[in-house]
Amino acid sequence: MVTLNMEILAMEEQIRNKAIVEVLYKALRRGDTESVASLLASDLEWWFHGPPHCEHMMRVLTGMSIYLEFKFEPRSITAIDERVIVEGWEGDQAYWVHVWSLKDGLITQFREYFNTWLTVQDLRNGSESKRTSVWEVRQKQEMNATHTLWQSEPSEHLTRSFPGLVLAI
Incomplete structure (x- = not known):
C-alpha cells in the first residue's frame, strides 16, 4: 500500500511538472515574459x-531575441520524475530536445540539445535503487542493468538522419 501511494504521488508530480512546462511554451508563444519569468527559478x-x-x-529567456525568430513548437512532451522532456523540430532544419528539471513547481534546470537523436538511459543498478520506477521501461540492456527510459522519435517526413547520443540525466 505504501508503494502504491508513493507511485500515485510520483504520478501527480509528473502531471503537474508536465503542465508547468506546457504553460511555459504557451506563454512563450504569447510573448508573455512575466508568466515565463514566474515559472523559472532565479x-x-x-x-x-x-x-x-x-x-x-x-x-x-534572457530577452536577447523575440520568440518569433525561432519558434519552439513541441511535438512530444514526456514527464519522468522531476524532469520533463520536450522534443520538436523547425521544418527540416532544426531538431531539438529540451530537458526541464523542476522542484517545488519551479523550473530549476534547463538542458537544450540541437540536431540529435536522444536516448535517455537509467544508469542506476537495479539492486542499488530502492525507488520504484513509475514509467514503462521500453528496453532492457544486459550490461549494468541499464534501461532505456525514453527515445526520441523523429517525424517520418524527415529524410535525414541525426547523430546518436546517449544522455544520462
Missing part, C-alpha cells in the same frame, strides 16, 4: 549541447 542552471548559433531558447 538561479536557473543552464546547459546547451549543439552548435553555438542554435542557443535559441537562452536568447528568448
Whole structure:
C-alpha cells in the first residue's frame, strides 16, 4: 500500500511538472515574459549541447531575441520524475530536445540539445535503487542493468538522419 501511494504521488508530480512546462511554451508563444519569468527559478542552471548559433531558447529567456525568430513548437512532451522532456523540430532544419528539471513547481534546470537523436538511459543498478520506477521501461540492456527510459522519435517526413547520443540525466 505504501508503494502504491508513493507511485500515485510520483504520478501527480509528473502531471503537474508536465503542465508547468506546457504553460511555459504557451506563454512563450504569447510573448508573455512575466508568466515565463514566474515559472523559472532565479538561479536557473543552464546547459546547451549543439552548435553555438542554435542557443535559441537562452536568447528568448534572457530577452536577447523575440520568440518569433525561432519558434519552439513541441511535438512530444514526456514527464519522468522531476524532469520533463520536450522534443520538436523547425521544418527540416532544426531538431531539438529540451530537458526541464523542476522542484517545488519551479523550473530549476534547463538542458537544450540541437540536431540529435536522444536516448535517455537509467544508469542506476537495479539492486542499488530502492525507488520504484513509475514509467514503462521500453528496453532492457544486459550490461549494468541499464534501461532505456525514453527515445526520441523523429517525424517520418524527415529524410535525414541525426547523430546518436546517449544522455544520462
